[in-house]
Amino acid sequence: MKKTLTTTVPAALVALGLASAASAEIRLGASVSATGPAAFLGDPEAKTLEMLVEELNAKGGINGEEIALVLYDDGGDANKARTFATRLIEDDEVQAIIGGTTTGTSMSILSVAEDAEIPFISLAGAIDIIQPVKPFTFKTPHTDRMACQKIFEDMQKSGIQKIGMISGTDGFGASMQAQCKDVVGEYGIEIAADETYDPKDADMTAQLTKIRNADGVQAVLNPGFGQGPSIVTRNYRQLGIELPLYQSHGVASDGFIELAGKEAAEGVRLPGTALLVADLLAEDDPQKPVVTAYKAAYEGKFNEPVGTFGGYAHDGFALLVDAVTRAGSAEPAAIRDALEQTAGLAGTTGIYAMSPDNHLGLDLSAFRMLEVKDGRWSIVE
Amino acid sequence: MPRLTAKSATLLVLAALIAVTPFFFPSGYYYRVGALIFVNGLAVTGIVILTGYAGQISLGHAGFAGIGGYACALAPTHLGLHPSLAGVLGAVISAVLAYLVGRPILRLRGYYLAVATLGFGILVAMVLNNERALTGGPDGIAVPELGLRGLLKDWGLDLTNGQFWYFFCGIVLLIGAWIALNLHQSPGGRALRALHGSEIAAGTVGIDVARVKLQAFVISAVYASVAGSLVALQNKFITPDIAGFMHSIEMVTMAVLGGAGSVLGAIFGAGILTLLPQVLTVLAEYEQLVLGLVMMLVMIFLREGLLPSVLRKLRGRGE
Known part of the structure; x- marks a missing residue:
């Protein structure tokens, strides 16, 4: 259930260690629950990520570097999510991870990501994910x-x-x-x-x-x-x-x-x-352009209504793109530092403002x- | 030189595989897959004792894995036990429960036994899901660090997390396989196999059928419980999925696919079913299809399970 979206480096080559040659790309990992009991959350998340990566690469990527998305389906199983997180970090050598559709899978991924010091943006609700604050874990959904x-x-x-x-x-x-x-x-x-x-x-x-x-x-x-x-x-x-x-x-x-x-x-x-x-948002609403663009793109491509959960993935990706652009580097540590300094980024869920002691960055106004x-x-x- | 017995041959093969394969690992991720195979192999070895030796079917063994796993999560915080002792406690609880539950339900045969064990497994999963205050509910619960890796580091053996769990689970699997193989040759094991052939015949030659069945059930429950503890300690996190119905089915499938009558075969089956989903991630939606096809082919053409059937063919050709 993996889809590598750029045609550059198939995972098999990565396994053989040939990937290091192609460093002019940003490797983004994702483990979401596209099947299983949480599929109706995870499926739009997977579709959203694939769509956004495709869009961004068509526009020339970030700072001239394309994004290679490695996406796995953990089926909502925390044990599998941990395995895929390990695979993303150790084998696919990604620079950041988005995913963890459910709280259980997020908790599994975050412990691997924290050990490896890879930034992780969770798409699950529970407050335990970011409280106490862990240096490399962020999340997009409100609690x-x-x-x-x-x-x-x-x-x-x-x-x-x-x-x-x-x-x-x-x-x-x-x-x-x-x-x-x-x-x-x-x-x-x-x-x-x-x-x-x-x-x-x-x-x-x-x-x-x-x-x-x-x-x-x-x-x-x-x-x-x-x-x-x-x-x-x-x-x-x-x-x-x-x-x-x-x-x-x-x-x-x-x-x-x-x-x-x-x-x-x-x-x-x-x-x-x-x-x-x-459609009902005021013209001067800062979220209006983001929300309308995402809704039009998603509904046009997949012919199904957008939902809150796909929006979480959209915001996770937007946070990451914003962080990489500001950092001017795709080094995991640089991404992490930039993520923490996110300020006033309008997403579909709300307007994000992160800080060292707030890795969610939304308030009730979202x-x-x-x-x-x-x-x-x-x-x- | 004395001829190698089947038992030592099996253990040697297993030990060699565990020791040598890491040299071929292209990245640290493969240690994780290896460790998962060993843990599943351990649980499935328990199924070999129950199903392969004694001919009884359980569809609720994930329940014991759940008990073992949650013991490691709960006993350290609530009872102040060390996580390793918590695993032992889980095994003891599983054994006692298996004894209590097994006494009445092992009087049942065939489908009835399967349904009764199924009910047990689902009950455990329900308790883990619903007793939110204690178990954290469906979101799962954190499991404390085992701490053995740090200890080894102090002694000069510095392993990565993946490597540590690979070898640790490998060693536990070897011990589990050794016990299961010993049992195979013992009077108790012979009694079990006699029971598998015909319960009436076994009873006639003086075997206490009910007692022997119960023993097999309790032993296999302990295997599942220890496997559950290893998963929990390794992941440092656990969700009620571990006790889920699908996990029970997975265990039985692994045993049947590899060859329920042989320890090595069952571990082989665990290996295949753990690896396949990882390999098939490239084939996107076809994972279930391939799995189903493999199962059907094995059931039709290799009735004893993959490994025993293939070995028999090889031996037949050699003679």
Whole structure:
């Protein structure tokens, strides 16, 4: 499942040690979960990386050097991810790695990358990846905690004080559930009912009925990704629950509205990125050009809607290109130093500003509160 | 000079392979692949004892690997044990669990046994996934450093991380293979093989069928547990995937592909199935196709598994 995008040096030659001759290129490694349970995150990430590398090379590369992308599919398996990370560093001799679709795979890759002192940009959500700060590890997605904070902020504005939660037991749902419960107190909100469902469940009416019957619940929050949240949304309407329903950034895509059905999804709120509402952004929005360009290129090439997750890969690549350009060198240490000095780089997810003690570089403003109106995403003012 | 027994021949071949192949490694990455092959080989050696010798099928051995792995992650932080002792603790827990679970379910035969073990494996995976406070849930959990590499460095033996795990897992595999081969020749091993032939016949000649089956199950559980511990310690990180259903299937497939009746064959099978995905990364989407084809061909033409069938052919030609 490897695709070497430039025609210059196939991996076999690298293995034989013949690669050193062709040094006028930047070798970028990637290990993402293009298949397996996290495929719907990893697949757009892989496509995005391939597309962007192709685009950049067509324009002549960075500082005159082309980028050779070595991409592996770890299938969401942390053990495999570690093997591929080792392979990227030791065998393919890459200068930087983007990848780690899930928290598990990211944690595996980062320990290899840190040992080898190769910069690594993770595409997974958990805060543990960059906290405590590790010298060579960066990440592009906002954390689950930030999503919770954004949602609770919005609830606070509407005067909501008691909520019910229904979370998926998959990695995404479970991690966000824990983060939300941890931070909810700061907003004076109380969780009156806390239910979970298996990501493979086909019906969540039992859990939702319990939440509805809990005393004084004013809104419901559903951390999870995949089809679970769509089923929750449909069941929610079937049960005739009138309370506001909040979903997570995990389902911030047009696919969610389609899967849940336009009527059922109506009124659902979630914290999303600018990418989802590219057309609605103000003309002077600094993210507007980046977001529209990526959306047009991706949708034109693959004929499927862009999503938040492909956007993470886009931003990872943009961070790297920016760092290499500023550093004027593709030495791993130079890339790392430049990454840490990233300032005001507009990506699809937000505007990045890194520092030695912040390897994420996004704040809450990166999220926009979105609501489904007439079957389409709209920005809540 | 006394003739080399099959047992010493197997061990010699294995030791020679482990010692010599690093000279041909073009980069450090191959040590990692080697170490993975040895770890899988160790787990599969356990399957040889259970399936190859005793003829019992388990589809839940990844559960034991999960217990071994998570013992290394949890015991050092919660009980203050050294990671190596944590591995031992994992093996003990696995053995006890295998005993308790095995007692009732080994009364079942064929499909029923497979289904019951399957259930056990899935239960372990569910606990690891859902007990978030303890296990970190699906995101996984960090595993402390074994610390042996640093110790070796102080003694003047400076190995890279990859090299250390390659040789460490290689040595553990050799020990595991040695024990399995000894068992093959022992009265206990003969009893197991008698059981494989016919349970009724074995019972008639005075073998305590239930007890012998249980022994095989417990021993193979310990193998899987130690393999799980090695993966965890090597990766310094572990996710519930290790206890997943697919991992159980993988173990059985490796054993059957290489030859479940022979230790060397099973390790060979582990080697092929560990290597193939790495080699086939170039062939993009065809990985599953090739794997399936290899399996089918082996099942149809080499019923005893790759290595034993090929060796038999070679021997037949020599005579």
